[in-house]
Structures are given as structure tokens and as C-alpha cells.
Amino acid sequence: MMETRSRRTRSTRSNRGNDNSRSNRSNLNNRTSRSSNSGNTRSNSNNGSNQKFNFYKQWWFWLLIIILIALLAQCNRQRHPSLFVELNKDEVRLDKNFNAKITFQTNKNNKYYVNDINKNQAVTHGTVKGTQKTITLHQSGKFQLTVSKNNQSKSVEFKINPLQVSQSAINASMNDHGDTALDKAPNVDLKNIPKNYKSAYKAAEKFSNQMHMSKAGIYSHLTSGYGTNYSTAAAQFAVDNLNADYDNNALQMAKNFKENYHMSDDSIRDRLTSKSGEQFTDSQADYAMNHLDK
Structure with a gap:
């Protein structure tokens, strides 16, 4: 009977020991599981942090940058428009x-x-x-x-x-009838024509009528420092408004070369059209040569 109680006592202690052992193992497993879950949570948290830090790798980030640059450029153009x-x-x-x-x-x-x-x-x-x-x-x-x-x-x-006026208006300005003739001049208020313009026109008339010069030749003489030395504006006014027959001027010049200098036809034509010579146009020189012996 004593042995039976002793066996029961040992059995009870053994069972308590087994229960404690199982409980300890269970607690250990639970701690291990919590530790693993905690590690996974921290790992997921770190992964999330890495994704936020790498936002510059996202396509929308660079799209926003481009839009911002365009807006800044537009604002700058509005504040400092291009010179025009x-x-x-x-x-x-x-x-x-x-x-x-x-x-x-x-x-x-x-x-x-x-x-x-x-x-x-x-x-x-x-x-x-x-x-x-x-x-x-x-x-x-x-x-x-x-x-x-x-x-x-x-x-x-x-x-x-330059100003262009009618020949009658210019003739009226050149006479000696005073202000009455000037007032009646058509198309232009000739009182406002500078004196040097009128003087240049008179000189151009002489170059054409007496010396039979070309339009380019008259302009060169009017503006030459060795000639009459008019301003380019006055000279341009004179030749633009001069009523000259340059075909006839070329013919008279050709006759002078032939009769007084006994030049050949080829030499005469070259002299008429030369830039360092008389400066007539080709068509004016042609007219002169075609009518030279008539």
C-alpha cells in the first residue's frame, strides 16, 4: 500500500514535469514566432522606406520636372520678351x-x-x-x-x-517771277525745296544740255569733291526730276568722239558704256551707234 502511494506520487510529479516542459516549449515557440513576425514587419517597413526614397525613379516625377521648367521659361519670356x-x-x-x-x-x-x-x-x-x-x-x-x-x-x-515733281513745277521754280510763280507751281510746294536742290537741278540741266552727259555721269559730277560737291540728296533730286533725252546725249557724245578724236566705232562704244568713262547704259550706247552715220 505504501508502495502504491509512492508510485502515484512519482507519477504525479512526472506528469507535472512533462506539463511544465511542454509549456516551456510552447512558450519558446510563441516567442520565436513573435520574433519572426517582428522581423518580417521590420523588413516590410524597410522595403516601404526604400520605395519612398527612390521616388526619383518614377516616370511621373520627371514629368513634373519638365512641366515646371516649361512654366519657369514662360514666366521668364513674359518678364523679358525677345527684342524685336x-x-x-x-x-x-x-x-x-x-x-x-x-x-x-x-x-x-x-x-x-x-x-x-x-x-x-x-x-x-x-x-x-x-x-x-x-x-x-x-x-x-x-x-x-x-x-x-x-x-x-x-x-x-x-x-x-527723293521727291518727284512735274517738269512744269520745276520750271516754275526756276524762273524769276518771284513768289507768284512758286505759288502756282502744281503738285508741290516749291517754297519748301532747299536752295541747294534748285541749284543742283540747274547744274544738272547744264551738264545735260551743254555737255550731253549720261544720268550716272551727271550724278557723279554733282557729288564729286572735285566737281560741284552737292549732297547726295540734292544730286538725286536733280537727276530724278531732270527731263533729259539720254539717247540723244549718247549720240551727241559719240559724234564728238568720231569727229574730233577720230575714234573707231568699237572704241566709241566702249567709251560710252565704261564706268570710268561716260556711264551710258547699253541701250543708250546702241542707239548712238545705230544713228552715228545717219
Whole structure:
């Protein structure tokens, strides 16, 4: 009987030991599982952090960058527009009062300069307060308009043609009848024609009527420093309005070469058309040679 109790006691202790052992193993397994889950959670968290850090690898990020650059460029263009200049007309003519109006558009507050290309000298300058400017010049020729701002500049060229008047108007201005004849002159207010223009015209008439010169030859003599030394504007006015028969002038010049210098026909024609000679056109020289012996 004592042995039976002793066996039961050992059995009970053995069972308690087994239960404790199983409980300890279960607790160990639970801790291991929690540790593994915690590690997985941290790993997932790290992966998520890496994905956020690599946002610059996403296509939408670079799309946003491109859009931002375009917007900044547009804002810059609006604050600093490109320098430009545009003429309403690139060719005009002096009116009866010897005025020629040139209108152009450009950026606000730009500075402008006008230079005579042929004379290589400044004519006028100023500042454009708005976006459009009209300037008035009083001479014919070829000019360059330059606008500038912030160390940038842009240029365009324009031409002012000389005043053209009728022959009767010019004849009226050349007589000695005083203001009455000038007042009656048609198409133009001849009171406004400068004296040197009238003088240049009279000189051109003499070169044509007495010396039988070509149009180019007359212009060269009028502007030559060794000749009459008129301004290019006055000389241009004179030859543009001179009512000359240049075919006949070429013929009279050819007769002079043949009769007084006994030149051959080929030499005469070369002399008539030479740039260093009489400067007649080919058609004018042809007319002269065709009528030389008639």
C-alpha cells in the first residue's frame, strides 16, 4: 500500500514535469514566432522606406520636372520678351514738304538710332516710350534703324525715295517771277525745296544740255569733291526730276568722239558704256551707234 502511494506520487510529479516542459516549449515557440513576425514587419517597413526614397525613379516625377521648367521659361519670356523691331513700310518717299514719316514697332522703353548708310553718319536717336514710334526725316537715301536694350540690339533697313515733281513745277521754280510763280507751281510746294536742290537741278540741266552727259555721269559730277560737291540728296533730286533725252546725249557724245578724236566705232562704244568713262547704259550706247552715220 505504501508502495502504491509512492508510485502515484512519482507519477504525479512526472506528469507535472512533462506539463511544465511542454509549456516551456510552447512558450519558446510563441516567442520565436513573435520574433519572426517582428522581423518580417521590420523588413516590410524597410522595403516601404526604400520605395519612398527612390521616388526619383518614377516616370511621373520627371514629368513634373519638365512641366515646371516649361512654366519657369514662360514666366521668364513674359518678364523679358525677345527684342524685336518691325517697320510698317521699308520704303517711302519724301512728300511735298520734304518730310518722310517712318513708323515702327518695338519693345517698350527701347532706345533707337537711325544712321545714314551711304554717309555712314548718325541722323537721329531717342527712346520709344510705348511700343510704337513714328519719326520724321527730311532727306532721301538708305538708312539703318537700330533698337537696343540690356546690351542687345537689332537692326532693319529702310529707304526714302527723293521727291518727284512735274517738269512744269520745276520750271516754275526756276524762273524769276518771284513768289507768284512758286505759288502756282502744281503738285508741290516749291517754297519748301532747299536752295541747294534748285541749284543742283540747274547744274544738272547744264551738264545735260551743254555737255550731253549720261544720268550716272551727271550724278557723279554733282557729288564729286572735285566737281560741284552737292549732297547726295540734292544730286538725286536733280537727276530724278531732270527731263533729259539720254539717247540723244549718247549720240551727241559719240559724234564728238568720231569727229574730233577720230575714234573707231568699237572704241566709241566702249567709251560710252565704261564706268570710268561716260556711264551710258547699253541701250543708250546702241542707239548712238545705230544713228552715228545717219
